[in-house]
Amino acid sequence: MRRQSKLWSSTVLVGSFLASSQAFAASVGISLSDSLRPVTRCGSGSLYGITETLPADIDGMVAPLKAYSYRNPAAATSANQHAFGDAIKVSERLAKTGSLVQFDLADILPNWPYKWSGTNDFKDKVSAVIKAKIASGRNNYEGYEIWNEPDGTWQSGSGDINTVCWKPLFDLIRSQDPKAKILGPSISYYQDSYMKNFLTYAKANNCLPDLITWHQWGSAGFVGAYESYRALEKSLGISPIDISINEYSSKTSDPYEGCPGYSVPFIAKFERYKIISSQLSWWWVPLPGRLGSLLTSGNAKGGGWYMYKWYGDMTGHMVKTTANNDKSDGVDAFASIDKDQQYASIILGGNTTGTVDVKVSGVPSWMGSSVDVKVESVTWTNKDQAVAGTTVVSTTKYAVSAGSFSVPVNIASAFNAYRVYVTPTTPASVLPSGRLVAASSEYQVYDLRGNRRGMVTLEGAKNLDDAVAKAFPGPGIYLVHQVGQSGSARKIVVAAP
Secondary structure, three states: OOOOOOOOOOOOOOOOOOOOOOOOOEEEEEEEEEEEOOOOOOOOEEOOOOOOOOOOHHHHHHHHOOOOOHHHHHHHHOOOOOOOOOOOHHHHHOOOOOOEEEEEEEHHHOOOOOOOOOOHHHHHHHHHHHHHHHHHHHOEEEEEEOOOOHHHHHHHOOOHHHHHHHHHHHHHHHHHHOOOOOEEEEEEEHHHHHHHHHHHHHHOOOOOOOEEEEOEEHHHHHHHHHHHHHHHHHOOOOOOOOOEEEEEEEOOOOHHHOOHHHHHHHHHHHHHOOOOEEEEEEOOOOOOOOOOOEOOOOOOOEEHHHHHHHHHHOOEEEEEEEOHHHHOOEEEEEEEOOOOOOEEEEEEEOOEOEEEEEEEEEOOHHOOOOEEEEEEEOOOOOOEEEEEEEEEEEEEEEOOOOOOEEEEEEEEOOOHHHHHEEOOOOHHHHHOOOOOOOOEEEEEOOOOOOEEOOOEOOOOOOOOOHHHHHOOOOOOEEEEEEEEOOOOOOEEEEOOO
């Protein structure tokens, strides 16, 4: 958790995201037939990204992102680390969005680093939080994080953190809220030695967390940290524990926080390795409630907001993606497919400029022998630059050969992110046709299986696409046939609202 512009250990080296931007052709692989898991949007969420009042528009600014979880102070008063972002109050604001909230219990205490008040006092404070959480009657909570960045915030004079803090608080939570998840150790960056000592103690004392947490600075280092952690578990005879990266950013005091191109490699790797949840950092310290710098200081949408909105629009299942170099911050991608909605969505970006070959394989038979591909982009300049929306770069029909096709995408800036949206090209013969008669103002709407969905007219709509979108809120793909006309139907793609 970042309150000052330095890391606790000078041994952490994180390079500038753009310093070595690669200006050569690259590729990413997308296997639509290799399902990873249902869409969870594990890569969304933020630290102090939502407060009691900000963002003011939950329905318009927060709900569309469909973040898995957010991380907030367990209590927020002038006597605590932060006087904003109370987790229980934030959970009430998020109740209709489906997002969860992590309790940062250390934020009950004052100062930075935290002023330890003794085991009994801390237990009393945490007990009050647990009672308030249960009394709320809501279940949109991810779990309790016992301490934050112990490798830097725990004072050695307070005793051994495992014996005077972790174990007593673990037992307290288990006794008062037994079904709740417990998170830890939330070290400021992955350290094998710290993690080994923690796991050894936790295993021996029956207090292993339900979610392992650490903070990740730079997407290039995540896979190495993940592999080291899994190897450590195995060496200690511990079954794999789910992981939450509950703070991530390209580097400390990050000027690129919320940048769409920078965020893509993080999300791609979190999805690839099935991380449970993650939260964007909070380096814009005077401005909590900005969704991890996805919103400007005036609460307008920045470029990052639109990339995370693309992520929020994903439905169905996440599928396997392959990067040129998984242990770099170079171009990467994450992707989903939805058989019921009949589309695939691929989001790419990273520390790369130039043409990227998006190699799509495992194309399902229901997509047919050709597909329509729309490529969109979103730009980013800095945290405080509002962006009006996304831009359509191209719309192209591609033939599918042996279940594969490739789409070249030109990455103009490493700050940008891109979406490749794939839908089946529907043959004109799908709908019945007859003799030409006088055209009606009514249009019959079918789904891609030929099932009749209803009728629309142009009354009160700007055009046919608008009329269908109003009658059938997306996402969805429809075939629209003018009543009284023969011949082919028009395919209309309705994006998520």
